[in-house]
Structures are given as C-alpha cells and as structure tokens.
Amino acid sequence: MRQRRTRSLQWVLVRRLILLQAAMLAIFVGLCAAAFWIANPTLLVDNEAAVAALKGAVERDVNGRLVVRETEELKQFRESFPHVWYIIRDRTGQSVRSGAVPEVYAGTPGLLLDSVEHATLDLNRDDLRPEAYVENTTTKAGPVQIITSTRSSREQTDGLEVNISATVDVARNPDGSRNWQRALPALSLIVLTLVLPIVLVMGLATLVTTPAVVRRSFAGLVDTADQAARIDINTRGMQLPVQRVPQEIAPLVHAFNQTLARLAQGYDQHNRFLTDAAHELRTPIAILRTRAELLTKEPQSERLLQDIERLSHLAQQLLDHQMLERPGDERRSVDLTELGRRVTADLAPLAIEAGYDLAFEPPAGAVHVKANGMQIERALANLVRNAIDHGGGSGTITVGIDGGGGIEVRDEGPGIPPDERENVFQPFYRLQPQSRGAGLGLNLARQIAELHGGTVSILGGSERGARVRIELPVSSC
Template sequence: MKGQRSRSLKWRLVGRLVVFETTLMTLFMVLVVGALWGTGYLVDDYEGGTLDVLKEAVARDASGELELRPTRELAQLRANASDLWFVIRDKQGHRLSERSVPKEFAPLLGVLDRISQARLDVNAGRHDRRPDALVKWENSAAGEVQIFGGTQGQMSLGRLITGVSMGYLFVILPLLFLMALAALVVTPLVVRRAMTGLGEAAAQAERIDVDQRGVRLPIEDVPVEVAPLVKAVNDALGRLDEGYERHRRFLVDAAHELRTPIAILTTRLVSLPPGPDKTRLLEDAARLSTLAGQLLDRQRLDQQRHHFLGIDLVAIARRVVADLAPLAFAAGYEMAFDAECGHLEVLGDQTSIERALTNLVQNAIDHGGRCGTIAVRVARAGCIEVSDEGAGIPVEQRERIFEPFRRLRADGRGAGLGLNLVQEIMRLHGGHVAAVDAASRGACLRMVFPPLRNAIA
C-alpha cells in the first residue's frame, strides 16, 4: 500500500484561495450581467444594436460595390423595426442606403466626411439613454465604413456572451492573475507568522528525550485550531511520565527487596565447605546481586548528569579488580591489571563507572571459557579495556550485544542487561563502549572516555 504524500498547508491555502477568488469574480460578473439584462439596460437602452447588425452584414460584391448579406440578424432587425433607415459609405465614395433619412437628420448627409462619431437626438431635452441616431466609423468585412442610422436594434444574446467573454478575458483574468500572485506571496508569510507558536512547539518536541520527564509543549502562541492537538500531546506526555514513575518505583522497590535475601544467601553459601558446587552457587549469587544493582543503577543514571566530579580511573579499575579477583580465581581464571599511568582523572560518577567496569569483568568471568587470563588495562589515552581468552565475539554481533536482554547464546548466564547498562553509563559520560579485536583472540570490551582533565605517570 503506497503511503500518501504529505500535503503542504501553504499550497492548499493558495490553491483554495485562488479557486474561491475565481468563483467569486465569475459569480459577481454573472450577477452583474444578469441584473443589467433583467432591468433592460442591455436590451432596451443599448444604442448600438442597429450598427452591430449592419457592420456584420456589410460586404462587397464582385465589382467592389457595397452590399448587405442576408444575415439572420438583419432579417430580424427589419422585421422588428418597420422604420429602419441607414446610410453606409466608405472613403472611396461607395454608398449603400435604405429608406430616406429622417428630415431632422437630412442636413448631415452633406457633412458626413467631417463627422467621425456622433450621437444625435431630435429633442435636446430628452433624458433617456438611447439617442435617435448614431454616426460611427466601423471596421467590417468590406473594410472601414461609416454607418449613419437609427438605434432601433437591440443587443443579441450571442453578442452579449461574446462581450462578456472578452471582458472576462481582458479584465477579469488579469485581475485574477494579480490576485493569485498576491496570494502566492502573502499566504506563505501569513502561514509562517500564524504557525510561529507551532514551530516553537515542534522545536520543544524535538528536545524531548527518554531521560527527560515533565517536559510539555508550549501552547500559548499556538493557533486555536491546532491547540487541541498540542494539548492532547501534553496530556499524553503526562500519562507517560506517570507510567514511567510507576515503573521506576516498582523496579527500585523490587531491587531493594532482592538485595536483603541475596546478602543472606551469600553469607550462608560462604559457610559451605569448599568445592565446585559452592563455587557455582557463589557465582549465581553474585550474578543476582549484580542484577539487583543493575536495576538500581538504571534508575540512578538520569539523576547523575549534573553531579559529575573528578574521579581516578586507575584507582577505580584497581579496586574493581581486587574485589572480583577471588571470584575469577574460583572460576578458574588468572587476573592481570595494567595501567599506563599512576593517576588518570576524568569527570564522572564514581559509582556508575565502578558498576560499568564490574559488569565488564563479570561478563568476562561468565563467558571467558573458565580458563586463561582476564586482563584489565587502563590506557593514558582515556580508555579501559577488559579482555579474556575465550571464544570471542563474532564481528556481526559486536553491535547487537549492547541491546537490552541480548545474549549471544540461549543458555548464556545473566539477564542481558549488563552490557546495555555499560553503554548507557558511557553515553551519560559523553563516551562510548565497543567490542574490539583482542590480542588474546578472545573478547575485548573497551570503555572510551571524553578528553581527559589530568593524567599523572
């Protein structure tokens, strides 16, 4: 199923505004013409009806003389106007006439050469709009001719439609073009200004992250039409915050409740006689304790970002090795510690870094094959490496092992949270953790910290 393309609000508004303007202008023109037609202004008061019919009917015969073609409009004009009269002449002296010119206008026949255009009334005091006669030069099929005649004719519907079409083409369309151009320029500015508050809300939404709670989108400058959506998003964020807080409290309470029975179990296991069973039970108890600590550490992560202090990576690594060495020895490993400098200071949370390094060493104990050496190395460049001599990590799995609950083997020990917790801790400190090639051909996990504050040999 093909996804629908996103539609631009700007172009939707421009398109609909242009359609509205076109419809409105067309409707207005139709109403005006209809009103003029209905009131008789275009029919009864139109003075050029006779001239229009004669202009379209005049032509020349084979000898070049003026003649009138028998058009339908001419026949209708003669039927409706029993007193029809006219004189048609050209500049070459050809002349065509019908009936006698009324005596009131007869004196003008001798001076037509000096008349370009005239409206003639018998009574000077008339107030109606249509005159008694017209004199006008017109372009016709016979060339330029002068028509002198009465005003008995009326405007035809066809001529009205033609005139309206020409007016629409030369008046309305240019006006619509200017209005569309104005809409194209103004609408984006109006939309951009109206959506300023929505843009600020979107920018705030982009800053929302998993480790930020209590954030809400601003609604003050959001358009009224969009405000319900922003309010619904804020309500959803509130429900998510409440759900996260319930989840966090449950994990913290569960982890705290687990630590006491685990400590009691470990104490009782220590009192057992030495042997393989005791070793395996102690390892299982250590993993349970680590898991409880991991659950608590995950809840502490987002509270430590602004409370970093200077910590010594060498001292932390040495302390973790000393704490876990007995467990490694009991599992069949040797432990090695190497530091390129005596003091390596970075900004961070000591408890979190200790937990991350403990997880890496614990991971090496669980998956190192129970033989060889587990080496912890602190480099002056600002990294800590933990390597073993086990089967190693396949290249295609080196990114996925940091996913929560991801284990290389279905029968692997642990809950699959340790490496994910290390990744979160390093991300919180501005660094990263990665699986790299090891000289021992086993697994090697490297914690890389941001630029150092102080390193002493």
C-alpha cells in the same frame, strides 16, 4: 504498496484561495450585471446633464417664441457649472442662446444632426475649443435641438480631465427587441477579457504571498516539532511550548504534552517498582548465601553458591539501572587510575576463584574525567564481571587505563563474533542461552558511557578473546 504522499498545506491554501478569488470575482461581475440589467441606469456626463437641466426649462411665451425659464434645477446647475452655454433651436428656425458660445457652434447645423437623437461633438485634441453635446428632444415648447457645453474653452478645466466612454449596443431583432442569442458570445468574450487578467494577477499574488505567510505562521510549529524530535527517555518530562504555535494546532500540542506527562508518570512508577523489587530481593538473597555457606563443601553446594552469586549480581544490576536516573549535577572530577585500581582489587578474589589471573595496567599519571564516580565504577565492574562469566574460566583478565580517557577490559576467552558485536549491547541478549550472565552488563555500561558523553565499543584484533573499551571525555582539572 506505495505510500501516499502527505498533502502540503500551503499549496492546498494557494489553490483554494485562487479558486475562491476567481469564484468571488465571477459572482461580483454577475451581480453587477444583474443589477444593471434590472435598474437599467442612465449615466450622464456633464454635457448630457446640462441637456437634462435645460429640457424642463424650455417653454414658449405668449407670442409663441422660445424662452428658457430659470428653473430651480437649471439654477443649481449654473452654480455648479458657471461657464455653461447653450443653443436651442426649433424646427421653424427660432433659436435662443446663452453664455459664451464658441463661434464654431454658432452656425446652422447640418441635416445629419437634425436626424440623430443625440451626439457628442468633439474637435481635434489640439483645438482649445471644447466639445459639445447635441440632442434632439421634445420639450414643453415642442421638438427642439439643444447644443450645449459646460465650458467655452478647454482652458477652463481644473488641470486634469479624465473621460471614460463606453458604448454597448446589443443586436436587435426586426421587432426592436434585443437578440441575446447573438450578443451573449460577444459579451462572454468581453467579460473574459476583463476578468481573466484580474484573476491572473490575483492568482500570482496569492501564489507568491501565501507560501511566505504560511511559512512565517508555522515557524513556531516547526520549532516545536524540532523540540519534539529531541525528546528521548532521558527528557521524557519535557513539555512542548505553545506560545508560537498557531491557535488551530495548540489543542494537538496540549494533548501531546498531556501524553508525555502520563508516559513520564507511568515510567517513574515502573522504575520505582523495579527499584523496590531489587531492594526486596537483596535480603532473601543474603539469607540464602549465609545458609549455603553453612552447608558441607560439596559440588552441589558450590554450584548453589554460584547461582546465588548470579542472582545477587542480577539484583545489583537492576539497581544500577535505576541509578542512571540520578541527576547530572552529582558529577565531579574522578581519577580513572584510582577508580580502576579499586575496582580491580575488589573483584580480584572473584576472578581468582573463577580460575583467572586479574591484571591492572595503569597509565603514567592520573587521568581525570568529570563524571558520577559510582556510575563509572559500576560500568567497569560490569565489564569485569562480564569477562569473568564469558572468558572461558582460564587465562588473564586485564583492566587497562590510558591517558585519553579510555578504559579497556580484555580477556582470553572465545571472544565475540563481529556480527554479534552490536547485538550483545541489547538488554538480556546472550550469545549462549545457557550462559551464566543475565545479558545486562554491556547494556548498562553503554548507557552509563552515553550518559557521560562517551562511547562503548568492542574492538577487534589479532589477540584471542574479547576486548571492550569505554572512552570518556577527559576534563582539564
């Protein structure tokens, strides 16, 4: 079954943000359209506002002539637009004007302007004469035509003028009502034309910025994940930092830290149990050995002593495993030559009793490594004991030290098959299930070597037997 790929958070955010922005923009456009539809606003530009102010001011005097009263609205408009001018005509030809009326607008308008409701009179762009607004409207004085503008020349601007013009004419039915069935496709196209570029720009901005923001926001989480990947059995008490972790992820990191603390506590309790059990075993084993030595020298008593020795060695190996928990600050300069000579001498009686010759090959001079001497001594002792247990009971076991920080133990037994050379380092793994060893010696030696930055390997060659080598970094002192 194909494993499903995990989703990328940043691309999920990108897609959802783009969809959210598009939806919000569509809702905003819809609300604006609804508001305009309900309010049906009338937007006035300056010239149209001038007409609106003049409508309420146009009257007739007692003689029936057109007059423009100075209403409050017109007065306020003049204060805002001091250059306003206008021409007001009725259908009888009477007119009233005010302000600096450009000559081009002073003539009699054509019949077309008499028939339109309103229009903007715009001249050539290079012409300094201003645009004007004309509207045929009904006032207190009756139907009139108003031509007006808020300025007499385009030079009377504030330096910059922006004109935005939009005309929306909806198709109508014969009765004058709007025909939305015909208008909606065109309106949809207009809205799409206006909204689509905005959505594309917003989507592109989101596509570019979101991954960078997500990577920056989760940089602390990446560092925390890297630290979590480096946690092993020797750093089980480590706690992951939460200072740079996003607030939403912090509970997960706290829960992980609590799990690490519980695991470390359980591991320590387990180690203490093994240590106490190994210590407790040493006393009855010593009593058994003493009593067995008092027995008559017979084959059965000899085998009993060998079994007791194996049991004692297993208890010692369990203690050696707990010794690996000691802190690294106990390391000091150790002379491997002297250490190898001492271990060889200590184990010589055991090797000779098992039927071997034990040889020691020292280097030309001293070889110093920075290590915990007791641990290195136990690693070498386990390799020698392993050779005694599996070397075939004859031949020579050789302990060699070289100037490169190497320690070798060689025997002349059946050796270790190439395909088993990695398996034998597993705890309690034995090539022969009925063999005398417990399967802990090589595993312990590897753990001690790795704890000191070294390695343990089983070497091949033309020689008969097994050849196990420990390599440790040599110190300068």
